[in-house]
Amino acid sequence: MFDTGYSAYKNTAVEGRAAGADVHQLVLMLFDGFLEELERAIGHINGRRFDRKAHSVEKMLRILGGLEASLDLDKGGELANNMARLYDHCGQMVLQASLRNQVEPLDNVRQVMTNLQQGWKGIGSQG
Template structure:
């Protein structure tokens, strides 16, 4: 087992342990963190012209955004939840476009949007 494989395995176990102990607010924070990490990794893959890896990472980011969208309570969340639902749908569409066009600017745009929503979410806990 090489060092990178060992580190990935450790990170996976660490993330699973955090998820088991996390409250719902922290779980959403972890989704934001995971999405931002996947987008940063996808940018790197795009810069290195690693097409398959880029597609895999953008697909994971899309899945995370989908998880954030599914976590919304549209009945109780009112206008804020509805707006977030539309924003997450937009992010998903843009990430699919970024994958097809190999467009770093779109990945940056979605990263900025996700970071902004995460900042608001983080402020709720404080």
């Protein structure tokens, strides 16, 4: 019961933040959500809660899809294409970790996504 209420509260809070956010803030929210879910997935793998792991993996892949959809490949040129390749790489590593029930592939994903998140934060502080 508490979990359902908390989830509803959390979804409402996220929706409220997203409603007033600009594109830059939305991308940062996606990075935050991805990294939070990655930590949950690691916990689920370590705890052998594979049904919950599957939900976390699905959520991470949806977030990666949202990040990739936010790219403007026409105007973004090489940078946008490189970002798309990084998102694809992370998606492949997430799937590999899920199929093998191993957390090691997620270490690389965490590093890549944290670096990208920090870069986006740096862009925001310049503007």
